[in-house]
Amino acid sequence: MSAPEPPAPRRARPSARVARRKARATPPAAPPYLTRTIPPYELLSEEGLVAVERHADQLLDEIGLEIRGDLEAIRLWRAAGARISGEWRVHVPRGLAREIVRRSAPREFTQHARNPARSVQIGGNHTVFAPAYGPPFVSDLDGGRRYGTLEDFRNFVKLTYASPWLHHSGGTVCEPVDVPVNERHLDMVYAHIRYSDKPFMGSVTSAARAADSIEMCRLLFGADFVESHCVILGNVNVNSPLVLDGEASRVIRTYAAANQAPVCVPFILGGAMGPVTTAGALAQCFAEATFCVALGQLERPGSPAILGNFLSSMSLRSGAPTFGTPEPALAYFGVGQLARRLGVPLRCGGNLCASKIADAQAAYESANSMWPAFLAGANFVLHAAGWLEAGLAMSYEKFVMDSDQLGAFHTLARGIADDNGFALEAFREIGPGRHYLGSAHTLANYQSAFYDFQLADNNSFEQWSAEGGRDLLQRANRRWKSLLEAYQPPPLDPARDEALREYVTRRKRAMPDEPG
Amino acid sequence: MSAPEPPAPRRARPSARVARRKARATPPAAPPYLTRTIPPYELLSEEGLVAVERHADQLLDEIGLEIRGDLEAIRLWRAAGARISGEWRVHVPRGLAREIVRRSAPREFTQHARNPARSVQIGGNHTVFAPAYGPPFVSDLDGGRRYGTLEDFRNFVKLTYASPWLHHSGGTVCEPVDVPVNERHLDMVYAHIRYSDKPFMGSVTSAARAADSIEMCRLLFGADFVESHCVILGNVNVNSPLVLDGEASRVIRTYAAANQAPVCVPFILGGAMGPVTTAGALAQCFAEATFCVALGQLERPGSPAILGNFLSSMSLRSGAPTFGTPEPALAYFGVGQLARRLGVPLRCGGNLCASKIADAQAAYESANSMWPAFLAGANFVLHAAGWLEAGLAMSYEKFVMDSDQLGAFHTLARGIADDNGFALEAFREIGPGRHYLGSAHTLANYQSAFYDFQLADNNSFEQWSAEGGRDLLQRANRRWKSLLEAYQPPPLDPARDEALREYVTRRKRAMPDEPG
Numbered sequence A, B: 001m002s003a004p005e006p007p008a009p010r011r012a013r014p015s016a017r018v019a020r021r022k023a024r025a026t027p028p029a030a031p032p033y034l035t036r037t038i039p040p041y042e043l044l045s046e047e048g049l050v051a052v053e054r055h056a057d058q059l060l061d062e063i064g065l066e067i068r069g070d071l072e073a074i075r076l077w078r079a080a081g082a083r084i085s086g087e088w089r090v091h092v093p094r095g096l097a098r099e100i101v102r103r104s105a106p107r108e109f110t111q112h113a114r115n116p117a118r119s120v121q122i123g124g125n126h127t128v129f130a131p132a133y134g135p136p137f138v139s140d141l142d143g144g145r146r147y148g149t150l151e152d153f154r155n156f157v158k159l160t161y162a163s164p165w166l167h168h169s170g171g172t173v174c175e176p177v178d179v180p181v182n183e184r185h186l187d188m189v190y191a192h193i194r195y196s197d198k199p200f201m202g203s204v205t206s207a208a209r210a211a212d213s214i215e216m217c218r219l220l221f222g223a224d225f226v227e228s229h230c231v232i233l234g235n236v237n238v239n240s241p242l243v244l245d246g247e248a249s250r251v252i253r254t255y256a257a258a259n260q261a262p263v264c265v266p267f268i269l270g271g272a273m274g275p276v277t278t279a280g281a282l283a284q285c286f287a288e289a290t291f292c293v294a295l296g297q298l299e300r301p302g303s304p305a306i307l308g309n310f311l312s313s314m315s316l317r318s319g320a321p322t323f324g325t326p327e328p329a330l331a332y333f334g335v336g337q338l339a340r341r342l343g344v345p346l347r348c349g350g351n352l353c354a355s356k357i358a359d360a361q362a363a364y365e366s367a368n369s370m371w372p373a374f375l376a377g378a379n380f381v382l383h384a385a386g387w388l389e390a391g392l393a394m395s396y397e398k399f400v401m402d403s404d405q406l407g408a409f410h411t412l413a414r415g416i417a418d419d420n421g422f423a424l425e426a427f428r429e430i431g432p433g434r435h436y437l438g439s440a441h442t443l444a445n446y447q448s449a450f451y452d453f454q455l456a457d458n459n460s461f462e463q464w465s466a467e468g469g470r471d472l473l474q475r476a477n478r479r480w481k482s483l484l485e486a487y488q489p490p491p492l493d494p495a496r497d498e499a500l501r502e503y504v505t506r507r508k509r510a511m512p513d514e515p516g
Helices: A014-022 A046-063 A071-080 A096-104 A150-162 A184-195 A207-221 A223-228 A246-257 A278-299 A326-342 A360-375 A396-414 A424-430 A440-449 A461-466 A472-486 A494-509 B014-022 B046-063 B071-080 B096-104 B150-162 B184-195 B207-221 B223-228 B246-257 B278-299 B326-342 B360-375 B396-414 B424-430 B440-449 B461-466 B472-486 B494-509
Strands: A065-068 A083-085 A089-091 A108-111 A120-123 A126-129 A137-140 A144-147 A232-238 A243-245 A261-269 A310-314 A347-349 A380-382 A393-395 B065-068 B083-085 B089-091 B108-111 B120-123 B126-129 B137-140 B144-147 B232-238 B243-245 B261-269 B310-314 B347-349 B380-382 B393-395
Touching: A046 A065, A046 A089, A046 A096, A046 A278, A046 A326, A046 B424, A065 A071, A065 A246, A065 A278, A071 A083, A071 A246, A071 A278, A096 A278, A096 A326, A120 A126, A126 A396, A137 A396, A150 A184, A150 A396, A150 A472, A184 A207, A184 A494, A207 A223, A207 A232, A207 A246, A207 A494, A232 A246, A232 A278, A243 A246, A243 A278, A246 A261, A246 A278, A261 A278, A278 A310, A278 A326, A278 B424, A310 A326, A310 B440, A326 A347, A326 A360, A326 B396, A347 A360, A360 A380, A360 A396, A360 B360, A360 B396, A360 B472, A393 A396, A396 A472, A396 B326, A396 B360, A424 A440, A424 B046, A424 B278, A440 B310, A472 B360, B046 B065, B046 B089, B046 B096, B046 B278, B046 B326, B065 B071, B065 B246, B065 B278, B071 B083, B071 B246, B071 B278, B096 B278, B096 B326, B120 B126, B126 B396, B137 B396, B150 B184, B150 B396, B150 B472, B184 B207, B184 B494, B207 B223, B207 B232, B207 B246, B207 B494, B232 B246, B232 B278, B243 B246, B243 B278, B246 B261, B246 B278, B261 B278, B278 B310, B278 B326, B310 B326, B326 B347, B326 B360, B347 B360, B360 B380, B360 B396, B393 B396, B396 B472, B424 B440
Parallel strands: A065 A243, A126 A380, A137 A393, A232 A261, A261 A310, A347 A380, B065 B243, B126 B380, B137 B393, B232 B261, B261 B310, B347 B380
Antiparallel strands: A065 A089, A083 A089, A108 A120, A137 A144, B065 B089, B083 B089, B108 B120, B137 B144
């Protein structure tokens, strides 16, 4: 994966040069992924966990899950021992779905990045942060809310690349609405490859687009490498309750067949796509996700997969989805325990919120979602930065605000170190009633002692006022602009770049435009 | 404690009458305190906990803690088996401080409110939320930041009374700077009694003021009742590192001698009043707090007490204290485990932040502090609402924002119910691919199904924009005003009220004013 220098970037304007001195031009040294030395939070007792598993089993067995329009998936399930009723309803005998997963799904796997230093470990006590996925709109403080474009898409890939705390480039960081809908996936995958060297996700809107995404990885990594290594994820939503449409099931099978990792995500808005009670939604979510992970194993045993969930509650006043509420937090903790018992990596949502702007509502809700995701032991946290407005908008300001927050979880993950941490010598040196500011222990440790939010203002009221009295939203507005100005693309081998461009052009030519 | 109707409130202006229809005039039915059925988060291993206890023991034994200027406290410690070096340095043999606490401090106690329905249980798996304590400034969106007054103080007592999620009226909810400094405690304690019927805290700025606070409780509850029941808390800061000034130790002894509960709070800004490392700050905090709780037990065995902590990290850029950072979060989890092992109720700080306004920084930081306090198993959460600017300001808007957040922790505390929660009948009724909105299970459960933040806007972008596009700060501004307009005082027995007023007047007359 060695590569010559990329073509020289356009000459920076003076303002960009100034900004570059402040912001870092390349991602600073940071771990390629987070490793937790602290334990996960164990909410449910053994008895409680068994009850959820039993109810999930009962849903799959008695009621069943429909795969609408994928005869091959039905055939695979029948061969594995499931009963089929009607045309598409799959009834899985109790325990079989979990048994299939346990038998062959890896507990932990590496997703390789084109820069090997940025490959991520998914599963175990590792956590990978990826930006928000899917918003049709973007917003910033200057331009307000508008449809996303390919330029916005590239900007968020660049900002993700620039963040030391986002390990993964994500997938549809926003919808590039200015590109015909059937061509977008090609431009998106290319943008992830071209503007970043972090690992990324491919298309899931059709099996053919999933295949395109994987084919582009073959051009980038080599077909042999892709056959035996995970290099791309595909985030597939279940049509909850208890339906997997044929396109989604084919996408799962496409990724699995190529030895790549589907992320299987029940999408449950409690009271709409599932029951209003947390126990019921949790059992449903676990049943649906396990069913989909098992389908990937039936397609290709041993292929990697991630067990996902998307759980939201609902406003009683309006019926709108709500985020940062306690019910999904409880479900996160439960599904985390279930995934560990099953031995499969877990995806949770990260900094989710319903607020229309990056205000205090957005921040409370995001933290209320991120804390349980982290303590639940989530291995892959999607929507970890930028998410606004129940996922309808990707916000430039919230992106950098969330990213700053993610850094703190790296410190939290390390727990309490006790090597020189007890500082007995310092206590002996200082004694009662004196200050530690100049002590040898403080001088030796202060630079790495505390996580320091880059965007937080901890100054006095007077100094803060004198500097304009800006809130976090306004400071974040300056921050993302300086990061974009300082952006420099990572090197990419010109021959591979050329092959990728050629593939994109050829595929686009082969199909008529479909407007978005 | 039965009482006749209070005097009729002034006739409400029309706007108040309208507001009253929206906001509730009296606190809605809500539990007087929170009971957790979910387990606390266990961060440290047995080995780790023993290491912290061992280091805390070593600090108390080898280095010692000075009680500067309280000969009676020194005498108590000497009689208990401590070595005294120099005039004030108390060296406590290893394990003795914990042994004294274990021998007689209650694991759990009731703090009685004048309205018995609002008495709170402190300790065990219970959690009590109280507003911020100590800010000299107040702020709101209209008037900006200014010194607090007695009217502000009363307003925050009223707002706390109106909140279903704050269980406790707190203490110095803001400094009433317009009252002479030596008279403030009388007006503050009277305001808690007059404008609320929730439990409260007394003065700690001198032993005489603590005695005044307790004396007022005797007038309210009856002297015999106070002698045998906890009715007031006193929040006492340690002069960290390893110093307890004589006034603070006398205040601890004053509360304990009256069978009331001192809250013993090491105040450690890491790198200044303690080492920069979390393990060191945690050991110091545990040592200091245990020492103070033990002092209360030496004064009166069996008297109630709370083990507190105030831990902050520091900005490397400015040396300013920071909040919502991961280091104090880790320490919260550790001190929670240590307090449970010791068998004494724990105080943590709640919605702490460094931000100057109730923006996204304030919200992220607050949630980053509240989540670990809650999962650490804190029994008494001070600063749970209103805190801004590292504790320098009490914010009207942040108060109602934080209070709304506290409600969610009540739901979280209940965990995942599994009685009808698994909703098997609903799954059978709905089956795959249909909606639960009209199902019998949804209709039977939706009203209690989800916590709904009162101040969150979950509407569509279009509706939110049409309604003015207000952020949470602006909505909170309307909220606290409507709550204050709707406020109605709880009944108070006129004879006791008269006795309290007379006491305040007499005590004020007995001393010359000291300007604040």
